[in-house]
Amino acid sequence: MDANLFLTWVRSTGLNISIGIFLLGSLWRLLEIYSLGRKQDLAAPRHRAGASGLHTMLRRSVPPPGMFKRSATSYVAGYVFHIGLFIIVFLFAQHIKLLQDLIGLSWPSLPAQFIDATAVVTLATMLLVLVERINKPVKRFISTFGDYAAWALTFLPVLTGLLATKHLLFSYTWMLALHILSAELLLIFIPFTKLIHVFTLWGSRWYNGDANAKKGVPV
Amino acid sequence: MLDHETLGERLAQQGISRRAFLKFCAAIASMSALPPGAAAAIAESLLKSKRPSVIWLSFQECTGCTESLTRSDTPTLENMIFDMISLDYHHTLQAASGYGAEKSREDAMQNFFGKYLLVVDGSIPMRDGGVYSTIAGRTNLDLLQEAAKGAAAIIAVGTCAAFGGIPNAKPNPTGAVAVSDIIKDKPIINISGCPPIPVVITGVLAHYLTFGGLPELDDLGRPKSFYGETIHDRCYRRPFYDQGKFAKTFDDEGARNGWCLFELGCKGPTTHNSCATTKWNGGTSFPIESGHGCLGCSEPNFWDAGSFYSALSMPASPLELTTGAAVAGVAAGIAVSIANRVKKGAAKSAHEKSTIADLEK
């Protein structure tokens, strides 16, 4: 199997299968979750200032009082690498080209050097987050295989992408093929791991806020 | 008994001065990416060598590789290489034909057994006993195996001989394969490209004649001095790539300003060749400079690597499973939701208590 053949495979069959599984899995799970519905609430809803679904979506986007001091790293690093991932995936010209082919829309990109810097920062903060998970006793205790796997699935595409553009490790063709393969693996596992939070995050926060707001409690 | 005179004698016969020969060696050194000071060493070595016998076998090919090498019939620097060698068989270029030509080939192979250089262009068809390409009633496979026995080395010229080329593209009706798929026990140099840059062919031959061995090869058997870098690494439009300035269509503002052709399908990043430095037609230009993306013609399977016009970050073929997968996903989601509701309803009617086990599911 030579490099070009492998690259063509991941660009055609591999992409086909992974996007197929991604769509199938995501639609299935999201339908299943959201069709569960809620038990009919027969009590009269209470109203309290600052308690609603929307409030919770915003409130949970910032650390609760006092928590920032206790684990600043979690919040800062968490935000940094998520924003970094967004910038790399959606504002890199080559990725925009791919998305244009898939969904028909395109938008302006950022210069390549900016994306490079973002990738380095993202990798660094993700490593920091992993180190924290291993070193902090509570975090280590509650971490499961799924947590580490999700971390690896997200880390590898960024790493291989940077190695490819910088022509490091293997030849460019191999690195590009590995990069695409790692992104496809990520796609396949998004619907079946905690990575599904890409879709469910805001819905979950809203739901919690709304359910508790009706009981008169801001969460 | 056939014998060849030394190069020095041959040049004298042709009336080519030493100075002209030095100029040729300077050109070879330059094109082979050797240090320019090597020209003198090349000259000294070549002058002393006896012109080796070269058998050129053309199989399932379009003759583009021979065309690439032979642009005129007056002595030119590029085809001075033909003075360095004795081309004892080339069925397109030679004057002889028919049984006489085949006999001279057999004689050369016999007289210089173990010492002649075998050059092959075109792929070798294997299906149906190899009947899809024959010369003088014999299949290419047969001819290749026979000629390879006495060859000192084999040079596979062009992507067809090196990797299978056009005939090898899907669905490969003739069962075309590369030289290296058949011959396993001789040193093979792959000079890929569709066609290869002429001076690359000349340079490799000159290297072999000068140093008596094969140049350093990459993992696909191509000489590193010509195929060590990708087009992308030496492309003059690289600053535009790095700045994210891409041409979107073939006649837009960006294209006219000479911006990077990545989005128009240029395969420069994954293609190893010297087009960006050595260029074509004596250094005139190369595809990207003329406004068209690289096709990747010196790489294996380049015909099957997706459209020439879809960028490397785009799918190589249309995605077929998406609609089906989406429909299947929705269907499964609905089906399971209904099943869940039924279960919930049944549990409610049976007044089952909720336990922690339910929440953990």
Place this chain on the structure above:
Amino acid sequence: MSPASNNLKGIPIFAQTEETHSVGNIRALLSEIAASLEKLVKTGETGMIDLNSLPFAPGEYEQLRQALGQGEITAHIEAIGPSEIIETRYPGVWWVTHYNVEGDIVADILEVTMFPEIIRSQPDDVFDGLARLKAQLDE
């Protein structure tokens, strides 16, 4: 896929003007030449720089011509195509360009030397010439 222009005549042709855009290759090259010239002066060691292998941005090749300029010597050789040799405005720095019969450049070399080899008469050619001259005298 964006729609292709259906009419070739509908694509306008623009002549490209030479940009005077520099990415710094010339300065680096001149430094290398200076270092080589220094060696020539100190130890007599000659040097060669193959221009074919260097990437030039549009306009930089002409900038190099201007930077090195023209010295006192221009030589023209006809040997299977023309060759042009000039001594640049820096003595000891020679620009040797070999062309084939079609006028394509086959080698483009900066030589740092007291005298480029290609101009020097070759011993074998001299012997051949002597034989021919003697033959002519014998007639």
